[in-house]
Amino acid sequence: MKQQVDDLALFGGPAAFLQPLFVGRPSIGDRSRFLERMNWALDNQWLTNGGPLLREFEERVADLAGVRNCVATCNATTALQLMYLAMGLSGEVIMPSMTFIATAHAARMVGLRPVFCDIDPATGCIDPREAEAAVTSRTSAVVGVHLYGRPSPIDELEKVTVKHGLKLAFDAAHALGCTYQGRRIGGFGTAEVFSFHATKVVNSFEGGAIVTDDDGLAQLLRSLNAFGTGAGGRTERIGTNAKMSEAAAAMGLTSLDAFDATVRHNRANHALYRSELLGVEGVSVFSFDEEESPNCQYVVVQIDEAVAGVHRDLLMQVLRAENVVPQRYFSPACHQVEPYRSECPVELPHTERMADQVLVLPTGPAVSGEDIRRVCDVVRCAVTRGRQVTERFHRRADQATASR
Incomplete structure (x- = not known):
């Protein structure tokens, strides 16, 4: 279990996964x-x-x-x-x-x-x-x-x-x-x-x-x-x-x-992520209306740096060091990239805030409950000690720059 910053692979601890755990691994079926x-x-x-x-x-x-x-x-x-x-x-x-x-x-x-x-x-x-x-x-x-x-x-x-x-x-x-x-x-x-x-x-x-x-x-x-x-x-x-x-x-x-079975698995995974990350300040799991029929294809979290003390991009680096490969769907947003950024500049504050915070975590039939618990263990450790993680990361980066 990742309990201290030193336990994180980014700072020298063992990786949580031997093989990469990807977002969007294909569902092959029979x-x-x-x-x-x-x-x-x-x-x-x-x-x-x-x-x-x-x-x-x-x-x-x-x-x-x-x-x-x-x-x-x-x-x-x-x-x-x-x-x-x-x-x-x-x-x-x-x-x-x-x-x-x-x-x-x-x-x-x-x-x-x-x-x-x-x-x-x-x-x-x-x-x-x-x-x-x-x-x-x-x-x-x-x-x-x-x-x-x-x-x-x-x-x-x-x-x-x-x-x-x-x-x-x-x-x-x-x-x-x-x-x-x-x-x-x-x-x-x-x-x-x-x-x-x-x-x-x-x-x-x-x-x-x-x-x-x-x-x-x-x-x-x-x-x-x-x-x-x-x-x-x-x-x-x-x-x-x-x-x-x-x-x-x-x-x-x-x-x-395999659609029905895949959706059942996705919903169970989404529920487990929500349970595991419940109460982690600065992390919110994108929810779906349970009265509808969500396919829960994505598990999306938003990382509020002001509360968590760690930016979404640094949390991505923490997870990648653990062999967890999240994605930033969709960041940057369309209006923030070319040719649209130059041709039709516009300020969209709600979009820009979400694009700066959003992170998609692995789910699907290839992702087990144990996988999710280990992913959330890393997220909890990094976020609950967010300011310490951020300070240590920047201090290490400054030292590396000074030694060149």
């Missing part, structure tokens, strides 16, 4: 079932172009999201691009800056200008009042982000967009299987986008999908997804090649098979 699906695809020589595995995957995702249509893609960034294009957006698109950079980059790639607004500090999601304040004559849509799977304030955003005649869509990359007021994420706004990257609760190696109840939009998305082809395979418009392969669909189906 390998034999995946290989069965792959062998079927190879035996039938149908590897891409909307094969049976892809169609089954789309049907199952649509069912899980509670919508009529799912259009799978090679990744979620491309899915966002196709969604923006199919919605006919132009000019400015309002979105939170507290999101993965792809939300903004996808808009820029199709000729849109992301306009970043601040978040509600209590939820980390877009603040509807800030979104409305950012509306101009050039605004065509608001894009909400279900941050870490916590739903955006959908009702309030709908009121803003209806009032101003704007379209509404959601980046739901983290939110597969989650609910808002008892309804599955997927059917809100004009469309929503899921991610099936290797690190997600359901993965297809790489992959994404647009889900919608708009049948006409889905038909347009399928055309844009496959070179702009329409009925009879004739080219009808400019499109791209963003199709998901049968191999990716085979992995996605296998991961979907």
